[in-house]
Each structure stands twice: as C-alpha cells, then as structure tokens.
Amino acid sequence: MNSDYNIAPLGDHSIIIEWEQQMDPVIHQRVMSVFYHLQSLQLPYIRDLIPAYASLTIVYQPSLTPRLKQQTASQEIQVMLKKMLEQITTSATAPPRILRIPVCYDPSLALDIQSMAEQKGLSVDRIIELHTQQPYTVYMLGFLPGFPYMGKVDDQLATPRLKKPRLKVPAGSVGIAGSQTGIYSMTSPGGWNIIGQTPIRMFDPHKASPCFCNPGDQVQFTPVSLEAFHKMI
Amino acid sequence: MIQVVKQGLLDTVQDAGRYGYQHLGINPGGAMDRIALSVANSLVGNDPADAVIEMHFPASAFLFETEALIALSGGDFGAMVNDLPVSINKPVLLSQNSVLRFTKPVSGARCYLAIHGGLALESWLNSYSTHLKAGAGGFLGRQLQKNDRLPFREVNNYSRLLQSSDIRILPWRADIRGLYTDANNIHVIPGSEWPVLTEDSQTSLIEKGFSLTEQCDRMGFRLKGPALHTRNKDERLSAGVSKGTIQLLPNGQLIILMADHQTTGGYGRVAHVTTADIPALSQLLPNQELHFSMVTPEMAATLFEKQELHLHILQNACKLRLQDYCITN
Structure with a gap:
C-alpha cells in the first residue's frame, strides 16, 4: 500500500491512521481494506475500529496488549500497523452491498427542498434527479447511532449546513451538508438541509444488527410518492 | 429488588462500557x-x-425490598440509610425495607451504587450501560424514574450478620488516596493538531486555568478559558475521536469528550486527557477549575498501569475480607 498515510496516537488508548484528507472512493477503499483486515485478525486487545472518510481509528485496551519490544502498548500497535500497511498490497475488500433506499421528496417532508431549489435556480424535480442519479458510498457512520455519511453529491447540490440548526429533525430525514448526504437515523437536533425522508428505519435497537447501513455500503436512493411513503411506514 | 421512591436528576445503569x-x-x-x-x-x-x-x-431515593450488601463510591452525596449516615467507600449491609437517600452534595459530581450480586437486567450489545439516545441498554434504555423496580441477580440473606439491626457497616474501607489524579493537574498528551496551535495558545493551554461551564454532561465538558488560536485555518474531514479528546471549537474554546461522546468529529484535536485522569475530571462540577499539564505518552501509560494495579490489589483485598464474613460470589 502507498506510504501516503500517517499513524499517530489519538490519546492513550486509540491510534489513528490518516490518509490524504479527501472525500474519495479510492482512498476510502484503502481505509476499508485495513478495516476488514484488522477485523479478520480478531486481536483481543482491539476494542473498536472506526473507519471514516480518510482515516481509521483503532481503539485498544492497553492492559491487554502484549508488549514484545516496545515500551508502551501504543508504540507496539503502531509498529504492528506500519508493518501491516506495508504488506497489504491490494485494496481487496468485501464486495460492497448495494442498498436501495426509498425517499419521498414531497415538500411536506423535504423541509428545505424548495428553498434549495430557489437558491440554486433548479427545479425540485431536477434536485430529485440529481440526488438519485448515482449511488453513494457510505464513508462512515457517526453523529448518531446508524447515521450514514455519504457522498459525493453532484456539485450543483452541495449546500452548506443551515445557519441555525433545527431543534428537531424527524427520524428518516435525508439531508445535505456540503457535498455530503446523510440520513437522520433518529429524531434529533440537526443542521443538514432536509430534502426528503425515507420510511426505512435506519436504526432499531431491538434488531440483531441495529443499523441499516454499514460503512463501505453503496446506497442508491429511489424516489417514492407521498402515498407510497405512508404505505411503507 | 430495589424500588425508586424518588426520582433523581439523572440516574442511569452503567458498566464499563459498550465496545465493538x-x-x-x-x-x-x-x-x-x-x-x-x-x-x-x-x-x-x-x-x-x-x-x-x-x-x-x-x-x-431507593427502597430495598430485600436485604442487600451495597457500597457507594465516587462523589459523596451525604448518603443516609433510614436516619443513619453512611460513608462512601465502605461495604454496608442493609435490612429489608431500608431506604437509601442522598441529602447533600458534599463532594464530586457522580456517585455510584453497587449491589452485591448485581442487577438482573438484559444486556444490549454486550453491555448493561444505558444508551440514552438509542433508548436501549441499562434499565429500559432510560434514566431511572419513580416507581421503577430493579431486580437483583441473587437474593441473599444477611440476617446472621445484621442481627436485627437496620444496617451494619462492615469494618473496612477502600483507601482511595493515590488512586485519583489531581484535578488541578490534569495530565494530557499532545493531539495531532497541537502543532497547529499558535505558540501563545500552546502556552495558555498549559499555564492558564480553565473552568467547567454549565454545558457539561455525559457527552462532553465545555470549558471556559483563554481563547485559543490556530496558525492557519484547520479544516479536516470528520474522523474517529476518543474519550478524553480535547477539541478546539470554532470560538476558540475547548471541549473534552466524555463517556457518551459521538464516535466521530471534525474539530481540531489539540490534546487528549490521559485515561488515568478521566475519573478525577468526571468528578468536577460546573464552575470548578482545572489545570492541564503535558506528559509523554510513556508517562500516561505508567500512570494508567499504576492505577489499574492499585484497583486490582483493592479488588483482591475486598474479596478476602468478604470471605472472612462468608460472603462470596
């Protein structure tokens, strides 16, 4: 693997590997290949692996980390990661799942779609067309349990966060922030521009897999009518 | 079984956390x-x-519907059982129908109640910790409310030890001196964006004091102190963060991420509170002051190891003393 990464401690029980700070599917594939590889090693001292756009955070338990040559668990794991990154040559990852997610873009649910259309001089239909014309990569889950950060949206759709965040964004709301698109997995305060809502439950604590999306998934949005949306709920 | 007879501000079931x-x-x-x-x-x-x-x-306030062996630790909230004061860091036997209540905030921000044998609850994703946002884990995924009844994993009879008295405080205590680090000297190690801070700001972070604002909860502690500045605009993609990460907010103030922190964040990571210092930090209240001091990652690791060893020895000592009283798990 290219040496264009940096390994650094993130406190005294985490280490972060950072690649070039770009929202880029190729970089993300590298992130995911290291994620899958580390997952497959099932090291008992690794508690969590957090893939993000261009980084992978490794959360470890210092007291369970064998120290063969280095003074601290952090140094030991950093050395191990360096060796591992040199050895991983391909970006072979688990084949991406393609998730089709129905979205209703009706202005009654899409709180910001009309103001966005006006701002950009686009029709609402054109916004829907642009948002559904391509699959997106799930770069990471964060902010809320099961909230997928996806991208990149077409440049014409990129919109900064709302100046004044809403106190309550309904669960399932599909939003845009910069060139990212995401789905509120639960009702929460938030500042993304809401352009639709999915009837799918993105987070259900009672399911064995509580989150609908995994990092590395591909998501294809499909528009549905308000009537169809209500039937699916 | 214990019953909540008065609701507290924010009382939740927690364990060592939910990882994975x-x-x-x-x-x-x-x-x-x-x-x-x-x-x-x-x-x-x-x-x-x-x-x-x-x-x-x-x-x-809790009503004990059965006899129990309990201990309190962390903050001292002036605990009383019926009308008898009960110290923290001591094992206490309670008779049936005892009421445990907390009368005044003597010290610390968070007090912990452990019950011998533990609580009989369902785990969520391998942990009993309450996840308030998810509404899962702990007791029904929420804070405790009046009339909640929490069952014990085991019911024990301590009559022979209680001998018809209301409570019996067992004659040993956990010596916590030396376990906690000093809140006036919170050890931190540098974060990836430490070099991005101006030299003045680096000096301020270490030499000036900070205080906790009212915006301090289980997610994070927002601090008030000298405004810190970066050399250049620091813009990064969101990435994983960690408990103890000190982020620089756009207004120049700091936030320390605590137990319920989000998993990812995009603000500059100027430093990280060491794991050994999180307990002392978590016992601070709004408006209380703290100072940071920079240590090496090696020093942070040593501090943590010493603390863990201390806790391990205490655990063994308590086990042996309980065996003297024929109380075993």
Whole structure:
C-alpha cells in the first residue's frame, strides 16, 4: 500500500491512521481494506475500529496488549500497523452491498427542498434527479447511532449546513451538508438541509444488527410518492 | 429488588462500557468515573466492571425490598440509610425495607451504587450501560424514574450478620488516596493538531486555568478559558475521536469528550486527557477549575498501569475480607 498515510496516537488508548484528507472512493477503499483486515485478525486487545472518510481509528485496551519490544502498548500497535500497511498490497475488500433506499421528496417532508431549489435556480424535480442519479458510498457512520455519511453529491447540490440548526429533525430525514448526504437515523437536533425522508428505519435497537447501513455500503436512493411513503411506514 | 421512591436528576445503569460498535456510530458510554465503578463493585465482591447505578445530585431515593450488601463510591452525596449516615467507600449491609437517600452534595459530581450480586437486567450489545439516545441498554434504555423496580441477580440473606439491626457497616474501607489524579493537574498528551496551535495558545493551554461551564454532561465538558488560536485555518474531514479528546471549537474554546461522546468529529484535536485522569475530571462540577499539564505518552501509560494495579490489589483485598464474613460470589 502507498506510504501516503500517517499513524499517530489519538490519546492513550486509540491510534489513528490518516490518509490524504479527501472525500474519495479510492482512498476510502484503502481505509476499508485495513478495516476488514484488522477485523479478520480478531486481536483481543482491539476494542473498536472506526473507519471514516480518510482515516481509521483503532481503539485498544492497553492492559491487554502484549508488549514484545516496545515500551508502551501504543508504540507496539503502531509498529504492528506500519508493518501491516506495508504488506497489504491490494485494496481487496468485501464486495460492497448495494442498498436501495426509498425517499419521498414531497415538500411536506423535504423541509428545505424548495428553498434549495430557489437558491440554486433548479427545479425540485431536477434536485430529485440529481440526488438519485448515482449511488453513494457510505464513508462512515457517526453523529448518531446508524447515521450514514455519504457522498459525493453532484456539485450543483452541495449546500452548506443551515445557519441555525433545527431543534428537531424527524427520524428518516435525508439531508445535505456540503457535498455530503446523510440520513437522520433518529429524531434529533440537526443542521443538514432536509430534502426528503425515507420510511426505512435506519436504526432499531431491538434488531440483531441495529443499523441499516454499514460503512463501505453503496446506497442508491429511489424516489417514492407521498402515498407510497405512508404505505411503507 | 430495589424500588425508586424518588426520582433523581439523572440516574442511569452503567458498566464499563459498550465496545465493538463504534463503526456503526454507537458510542461506548459506560461509567464516567471508572475508578468509582471498580471500587464500588470491589467493595461488594462483584466483578469490577459489573453494572452499577450512576447518580447525579439530587439523586434518587431507593427502597430495598430485600436485604442487600451495597457500597457507594465516587462523589459523596451525604448518603443516609433510614436516619443513619453512611460513608462512601465502605461495604454496608442493609435490612429489608431500608431506604437509601442522598441529602447533600458534599463532594464530586457522580456517585455510584453497587449491589452485591448485581442487577438482573438484559444486556444490549454486550453491555448493561444505558444508551440514552438509542433508548436501549441499562434499565429500559432510560434514566431511572419513580416507581421503577430493579431486580437483583441473587437474593441473599444477611440476617446472621445484621442481627436485627437496620444496617451494619462492615469494618473496612477502600483507601482511595493515590488512586485519583489531581484535578488541578490534569495530565494530557499532545493531539495531532497541537502543532497547529499558535505558540501563545500552546502556552495558555498549559499555564492558564480553565473552568467547567454549565454545558457539561455525559457527552462532553465545555470549558471556559483563554481563547485559543490556530496558525492557519484547520479544516479536516470528520474522523474517529476518543474519550478524553480535547477539541478546539470554532470560538476558540475547548471541549473534552466524555463517556457518551459521538464516535466521530471534525474539530481540531489539540490534546487528549490521559485515561488515568478521566475519573478525577468526571468528578468536577460546573464552575470548578482545572489545570492541564503535558506528559509523554510513556508517562500516561505508567500512570494508567499504576492505577489499574492499585484497583486490582483493592479488588483482591475486598474479596478476602468478604470471605472472612462468608460472603462470596
């Protein structure tokens, strides 16, 4: 693997590997290949692996980390990661799942779609067309349990966060922030521009897999009518 | 079984945290003060990571429907059983129908209640910690409310030890001196964006004091102090963060991420509070002051190892003393 990464401690029980700070599917594939590889090693001292756009955070338990040559668990794991990154040559990852997610873009649910259309001089239909014309990569889950950060949206759709965040964004709301698109997995305060809502439950604590999306998934949005949306709920 | 007879401000079931799900955006949570979690559990002979009740002041009042061996640790909330004061860091036997209540915030921000044998609850994703946002884990995924009844994993009879008195305080205590670090000297190690801070700001972070604002909760502590500046605009993509990460907010103020922190964040990571210092930090209240001092990662590791060894020895000592009283798990 290219040496264009940096390994650094993130406190005294985490280490972060950072690649070039770009929202880029190729970089993300590298992130995911290291994620899958580390997952497959099932090291008992690794508690969590957090893939993000261009980084992978490794959360470890210092007291369970064998120290063969280095003074601290952090140094030991950093050395191990360096060796591992040199050895991983391909970006072979688990084949991406393609998730089709129905979205209703009706202005009654899409709180910001009309103001966005006006701002950009686009029709609402054109916004829907642009948002559904391509699959997106799930770069990471964060902010809320099961909230997928996806991208990149077409440049014409990129919109900064709302100046004044809403106190309550309904669960399932599909939003845009910069060139990212995401789905509120639960009702929460938030500042993304809401352009639709999915009837799918993105987070259900009672399911064995509580989150609908995994990092590395591909998501294809499909528009549905308000009537169809209500039937699916 | 215990019953909540008065609701507290924010009392939740917590254990050592929920790991293995941060890639799904599910944060670890768990007890804010891992020393108090371990001490309270050790005093009653539990596994140090067992589920306990974490309380904030004003705390709940509990009716014990059965006899129990309990211990309190962390903050001192002036605990009374019926009309008798009960110290923290001591094992206490309670008779049936005892009422445990908390009368005044003497010290600390969070008090922990452990019960011998533990609480009989369902785990969620391998942990008993309450995840308030997800509404899962702990007791029904929420804070304790009046009339909640929490069953014990085991019902014990301590009559021979209680000998018809209301309570019996067992004659040993956990010596916590030396376990906690000094809140006036919170050890930090540099973060990736430490070099991005101006030299003046680096000096301020170490030499100037900070205080906790009112915006301090289980998610994070927002601090008030000298505004810090970066050399150039620091813009990065969101990435994983960690408990103890000190982020620089756009207004130049700092936030320290605590147990219920989000799994990812985009603000500059100027430093990280060491794991050994999180317990002392988690016992601070709004408006209290703190100072940072920079240590090496090696020093941070040593501090943590010493603390863990201390807790381990305490755990063994408590187990042996309980065996003297024929109380075993």
